[in-house]
Amino acid sequence: MDGMKKCNNGHFYREDLDSCPFCVTSEDVENISSDSENVSISNEISSLEDKNSFFQKVKYFFNDLKFKISNISFTDVSLFSFLKNKVFYFHFILSSLVTLLLFYLLLIFLGFYTLNCQEYELRNFQSFTLGELESEIELNNLKYLILDSVYTDSVPKGTVYTQEPQPGTFVKEGREIYITINCNSSQKFSVPDVYNKSKREATNHLKSHFKLEYAKSDNYNSNSSVVTKLKVNNTEIFPNQQLIEGTTVTLYFGSGRSSSLIRVPLLIGSSTQFALEVIEQSNLKLGMIIAEGEILDTLNAIVVSQRPLSESKLQHGDMIDIVIRQYADTINKIDSLVK
Numbered sequence: 001m002d003g004m005k006k007c008n009n010g011h012f013y014r015e016d017l018d019s020c021p022f023c024v025t026s027e028d029v030e031n032i033s034s035d036s037e038n039v040s041i042s043n044e045i046s047s048l049e050d051k052n053s054f055f056q057k058v059k060y061f062f063n064d065l066k067f068k069i070s071n072i073s074f075t076d077v078s079l080f081s082f083l084k085n086k087v088f089y090f091h092f093i094l095s096s097l098v099t100l101l102l103f104y105l106l107l108i109f110l111g112f113y114t115l116n117c118q119e120y121e122l123r124n125f126q127s128f129t130l131g132e133l134e135s136e137i138e139l140n141n142l143k144y145l146i147l148d149s150v151y152t153d154s155v156p157k158g159t160v161y162t163q164e165p166q167p168g169t170f171v172k173e174g175r176e177i178y179i180t181i182n183c184n185s186s187q188k189f190s191v192p193d194v195y196n197k198s199k200r201e202a203t204n205h206l207k208s209h210f211k212l213e214y215a216k217s218d219n220y221n222s223n224s225s226v227v228t229k230l231k232v233n234n235t236e237i238f239p240n241q242q243l244i245e246g247t248t249v250t251l252y253f254g255s256g257r258s259s260s261l262i263r264v265p266l267l268i269g270s271s272t273q274f275a276l277e278v279i280e281q282s283n284l285k286l287g288m289i290i291a292e293g294e295i296l297d298t299l300n301a302i303v304v305s306q307r308p309l310s311e312s313k314l315q316h317g318d319m320i321d322i323v324i325r326q327y328a329d330t331i332n333k334i335d336s337l338v339k
Contacts, residue, residue, distance in 0.1 A: 124167035125179070128160045133179070141173040148180045151187035151245065158184040186244040193239035194251075196226045201285075201319060202251055211248040220253055223315060228254035264320065266310035272324055273299040279320055287319030295326050302328035 007020035065087075120140070125133055137144050155161050164178040165171060189209040194202035199214065199222065206212055216225075229252035230237045237243070262282055267275040272289070279286050287307075295301050305323035308314065 119170040119172050122165055122167055122169045122171050122177070125160045125163050125177070126167075127155045129158060130181075133160060137177070142171070143174065143176040144179050145176055146181055147178045149183050150180060151183050155182050157182055157186075186246070188242040188244055191230065191237055191239055191241045191243055191249070194227050194230070195239070196228075198222075198226060198318065199251070199253065201317075202227045204287075206249060206251075209245050210243065211246060213248060213250045215250055215252045217253065219255070221255075224255060225253040226255075227251050261313035261315060262318075264306075264308050264310050264312040264314055267303045267306045267320070267322060268310070269328070270303055271299065272301050272303060272322070275303050275322055283316050284314060285317060285319045287321040290321065290323045292323060292325045295324065297326070298324070301326050304328060 005015050123136070125136065128136065133144060150161055152161060159182055160179055161182045162180040165175075191210075192205040194205050197205070203212060231250045231252065232243065232247055237249070243249070262284060264284075265278050265282055267278060270278070276286055289298070291301075292304065301324040303322045304325045307321040314320075
C-alpha cells in the first residue's frame with residue numbers, strides 16, 4: 001500500500017511516523033512524557049523571563065498564588081491550624097485593606113449625597129413680602145410652602161408671620177420652609193342680633209370683635225332701655241352683616257322692656273344644672289360662670305354665690321352670674337356679691 005509501512009510484528013502504519021505506534025513500550029511512554037515535561041518546564045522558564053510588563057507580572061503573581069494554595073497540606077486538623085498558614089494572613093490583610101477602602105469610598109459618597117458640612121443658618125423671614133421671600137429662597141436654593149394665613153397686627157399685611165423651621169436652625173440646600181402669611185385684608189365678622197337686648201347683653205356679644213360707642217337719650221334707663229339701632233359712621237347696619245374686625249359700632253337705645261319685674265330665685269347650694277333649669281323657668285338668662293378652684297364636672301358643681309342677689313327684681317331676659325365650686329365644703333347661704 002502506498003504511504004504505509006509494516007513493522008516486524010506485522011502492523012501497518014504511516015510512513016511519516018518513526019516507529020509503529022502499536023508497538024510502543026511503557027519505557028517509551030515514560031521517555032516521551034518526561035521529554036514533554038522538560039519541554040514544558042523550559043517553555044515556562046523562558047516565558048517567565050519575558051514577563052516585563054505589568055500585566056504579565058500580575059498574571060505570574062496569581063499563578064504563583066494558585067500553585068501555593070494547591071500545595072497546602074491539610075495534615076494538621078487542629079481547629080486553629082489555619083493560624084499557622086501564611087496564606088491566611090495574606091488573605092486577611094488583603095480583605096481588610098479592601099474593606100477599609102470600600103468604607104472610605106462610602107463615606108465620601110455619603111458626604112456628597114447628604115451635603116455634609118454644607119449647612120447654613122436659616123435667617124428670620126418674618127415681615128418679608130412674598131417677593132422678598134422668593135428672592136431669598138432662590139438665593140439659598142431652598143423651597144417654601146404657604147401652609148396657612150392669619151389675621152394679625154403683629155406684622156404688616158401680606159407678609160410672613162411665622163416659619164418652620166424656626167430662625168437660627170441650620171438647614172441644607174433644597175430644604176422646604178413652611179410659611180404662615182398675614183392676610184392682606186382684615187378679618188371680617190358677622191354682626192350678631194342684639195336688637196331689644198340690654199346694654200350689658202349687647203356689649204357681651206359685640207365687644208370681642210368690634211369697638212363700641214353708646215348713644216343714650218335723656219330718658220335712658222339701665223333697667224328698661226334696649227338696643228333699637230346700630231350704626232357705623234352714621235350708616236345703619238343690621239344683623240349678619242359682615243364688618244372688619246375692630247370697626248366702631250354705635251349702639252342706640254330706646255324704650256321697649258316690659259314693666260313687669262321677675263324675682264331672682266335663690267341658686268346658692270344647688271348644682272349648676274339645677275340652677276340653669278331654674279333660671280330658664282324664671283324667663284331669665286345665665287350670664288358668666290365663675291369657677292373657684294379646679295372644676296371636674298361643671299354641671300354637678302355647686303353654686304356658692306350669685307349676682308344679682310336672690311329676691312332682687314329683674315326684667316324678662318336679664319342675666320344672672322353664678323360662682324361655682326366643685327365641692328361645697330361650706331356654703332354661705334347669705335348672698336355675698338354686691339347687687
